[in-house]
Amino acid sequence: MYAGTAYNTYAQNNVGIESPKKLIEMLYEGVLRFNAQTKKAINDGNTEKKVYWVNRSISIISELISILDMKEGQISEYLEGLYSYEIKLLGAASLENDVSKIDECTNVFKGLLEAWRESTDVD
Structure with missing residues (x-):
């Protein structure tokens, strides 16, 4: 739908991002923030x-x-399927005003963010 938009927005606003690893973290955080706003809007009837x-x-x-590197094999294929499912879930949540579907998506991205941080932690 808006492929490239998220990356371009983050790139413009965060010119000093030190690594692609940080960008992925920021994208996951963005989904969590926007899901919270979506849930609030549903609850407010807006x-x-x-x-x-x-x-x-x-x-x-x-x-x-x-931005998935499909050369990485099964993990990329898994993530592609998971992300696609989350898009469908968000669409259904919007159509049905169903905050439980927003919560489900949020829980997935919380898990992904935690796993990402653990796997990219170099300290």
Whole structure:
């Protein structure tokens, strides 16, 4: 839908990002922030904001799909499927005003963020 938008936005706003590892972390954090805003908009009955925030989350996830290195094999294939499922889940959550689906997606990205931080920690 908005492939490249999330990356370009983060790149413009964070010119000093020291590594692609940090960028992935920021993208995961962005999904979590935007999901929280989507959930708030659903609870507030604000359709315009709901659509805006869910589209922002979907945009980031689409970017995550586009930057996968498919040469890495099974992990990339797994992530592509997982990310695609999360996009479908967010779309359904928006259509149905279902915050439990937002929560499900949020829990997945919390887990991904935690795993990413653990696997890229070099300290």
